[in-house]
Amino acid sequence: MTEYAEYVLEREQIDLLIEKGYTIKHVNENLSGAFVTFERDKGDTDILHIKTADGRKYFSNLLFHKHSS
Template identity: 50%
Template sequence: MSDYLQYIAEKDKIDFFINKGFRIKDVEENLEGAFLVLEMNDGKKDIPHEETLHIKHADSRKYFASLIIKQQRQES
């Protein structure tokens, strides 16, 4: 898979969860990329639903960093 296609695939996964109402909860970075933990609490359950994505491409990591900044601005 080309670099661009890998970036688009990872970006699409992130966008899919964000559009479903998930919020970025945590990021753990290591030499293999970043593990992005997304959380959704729809108010129906006491326990929020979590998903973890393994993000490898550097441009995808820049993309979710911009989403974190946007999310923090909306919270304040």
């Protein structure tokens, strides 16, 4: 899989969780990417491993816009 295709998959996974009402609660970055914890009001959690630089930029941008509005 190309890096772009991997990024598109990561972006789709993030967008799907956001559409389902999840919000980003915690980010743990390391040399293998970022582990992003999503949480919903019901207490449901999901963790995505974001490996691409563009994927990390994408969720960072979502966080920035969430906190600046």
